[in-house]
Amino acid sequence: MQKAFSKLKLKSKGSNIPDAAPAVDSGKEPSIAQIYQSRLNYGVNFGSSFVLEKWIFHDLFAETGGDTELDAVSSLVAKNGVNDTRSKFENHWNNFVTSEDWSWLADNQVTSIRLPIGYWHVDGGSFTSGFKFEKFKQVYSNAWTIIKQKYVEVALQNKISVIIDIHGLPGGANNAGHSGESGSGDFWSDEKAQVSMAKMMGWIANDLKSYENIAGIQVDNEAGFANPAKKQETYYAACISEIRKNNKQVPVIISDGWWPDQWVKWVQDEQGDDGYIGVVIDDHVYRCFSDADKAKSPQQIIDDLNGDVLTNLTDNGSGADLMVGEWSCVLDTQSWEKAGGSNRDDEVKKYGQTQCKLFNERACGSYFWTFKFQSGNGGEWDFKTMTDKGAIQPFSRPTKKPSDDQFQQALGNAYNGHVDYWKKQDPNGKYQPELYKDGFSIGWKDADSFAKFNGSRIGRKEALKRARLQEEISSKGSSKYDWEWSQGYDEGVKQFYNASI
Structure with a gap:
């Protein structure tokens, strides 16, 4: 009976997913918090923090x-007791990132960090009841305070945003040890755990809502592949509903279970034509684990990236924003054995730079795995090492404000090109090219607003575009040619960067 009740309770929490607040307020420039939530991010994971x-x-x-x-933690507590273990853990958390590290991150144009934490770190361990970490909750009594004071607040001082990534769920979202517990993805068969974690997400959203640099709350990490993914859908819906009770604006990040289009379709279906649920889909890009990738040479893997990174998305991913929450410059030894006489450093550089370029074009942010290692460096897993080698580099930022004359010229050229194209395609068709012009102007203006804050660029373009289109419809009414407005918005953003970078 308990299991049936939990399942019923979970589904009730996830029924009728509420809309999020628009990514930007109608008629207004984006706020600083909205820019943190929607800008293009060049980021890094704080793995093992x-x-x-x-x-x-x-x-x-x-x-x-x-x-x-x-x-x-269990071994340390058994040998040294709770107090000594807590001291050891807190020393690690407090000293994982130094002031010099934060300065280095800012100097190297990092805009965001993804902070993997476990359910046991939240609110003094108050969400561990009935789970494996419950007996060690005293070790983690100060973890949440340290997360806020030493990570979120210090990141804000450096104009860096933070994704709170719930990397560790009870039983694990997958069968790997990086979820904090050895298991086999038992979380997805435990409705009690899912209900508890959905409540926890709501608590996090409420507790962090005063911080303007929270770029998202990630409700799971690397969910195991599932088709159909009914359990994941129910859990995601419940988490979104709980978060929206406390924070209408913060992005909710979900794992794609290694199949991005499955969740693009889900977001599109849940939103419909005019809704907005504020979800970002997290895809991880590694080319060093599968047998198929091990069978390829480095050159072939690099050549294949354009065709297999965030491609083949339903309706070109319309309405859904995606991020790359983890990636690296690592290839398997078997791939390197097929490299011929090529120089490894050259190939790594080409591999990393190609990934950066594609992520900046197709995702709203990317987060390298990982920032630092205790001993030496992690080679092609190491953010600083890859930065020093030139294998990874931040995107170009707007550095100059285009003049009004540049705007008018870009608008005129784009408008005339749009009109001419459809005249050739459909000479007898009737269109509303003024909508294209309106969209272009709003896209340019939004890109300019983001650029004013530390040279930021728009990342969650689908979220912003949906907000602005609804604003347009509220003002002027809906049209079957709203697609022209959307194309204009995209072009306005693109032309602003052409003129300002």
């Missing part, structure tokens, strides 16, 4: 042969 991974930071695993955080 909170959810420990032995291969990245190994000190806290000294007393165990296990690889998960649960192994580490």
Whole structure:
């Protein structure tokens, strides 16, 4: 009976997903918080800052042969007690990122960090009841305060946003140890856990709503592939509903389960033509794990990126924004064995730069895995090392404000090109090219507004475009030619950057 009740409760939380507030307020320039939520992000993960991974930071695993955080904390508590273990963990959290690190990140134009945490870190461990970390909640009593004071607030001082990524769920969203517990993705069969985590997401949204640099709340990490994904759909809906009770604006980030189009369709279906649920779909891009990639040479993997990164999306992904929450410059040894006589550093550089270019074109942000390692550097997993080698680089930022004459010229050229194209395609057709002109002007204006804040660029373009189109419809009414307005918006954003970079 308990299981049936939990499932019923979970579904009730997720029924009729509420709309989010528009990504930008009608008739107004975006606020600073809205820019943090919607700008294009060049980011990095703080891997093993909170959810420990032995291969990245190994000190806290000294007393165990296990690889998960649960192994580490249980062994340390058994040997040294709660107080000593808490001190060791807090020392790690407090010193993971130094003031010099933050300065380096800002100097290298990093705009955002993705912070992987576990459910056990939230609110002094108050959401661990009935789960494996409950007996260790005292170790984590100050974790949430440290997250806010040493990460969110310091990031804000450096004009860097933070994604709160719930990397560790009870039982794990997948069967890997990086979820903090060794398991087999048991989370998806535990409705009690899903109800508890949905409530936790609402609590997080409420507790962080005063911080303007929260770029999103991620409700799971690397969900296992599922088709159909009914359990994931129900959980995502419940999380969105709980978050929206407390924060109408913050982006909600969901894992794509290694199939982005599955969730593009879901977002499109849930939103309909004129709704907006404020969801970002997280895709991870690694080319070093699958047998298919191991069978390819580095050159072939690089050549294939254009055709297989965020492609083949329903209706070109209309209405859905995607991010790349994890990626690296790592290729498997078997791939390097097929490299012929090519220079490895050259190929790594080409691989990283190609990924950066595609992510900036197709995603609203990308986050390299990972920032730092306890011992030495992580080579092609290491953000600083790859930066120094020139394999990864930030996107170009607007550096000059286009003049009114440049705007008028760009608008005229784009408008005339649009009109001429449709005259040739459909000489007898009747269109509303003035809608295209309106969309172009709004897109240009939004891009200019973002640029005023530290040279930011628009990232969640689908979210902004949907907000502005609804604003247009509210003012002038709907038209079957609203697609012209949308095309104009896209072109306005594009031409602003052509003129300002």
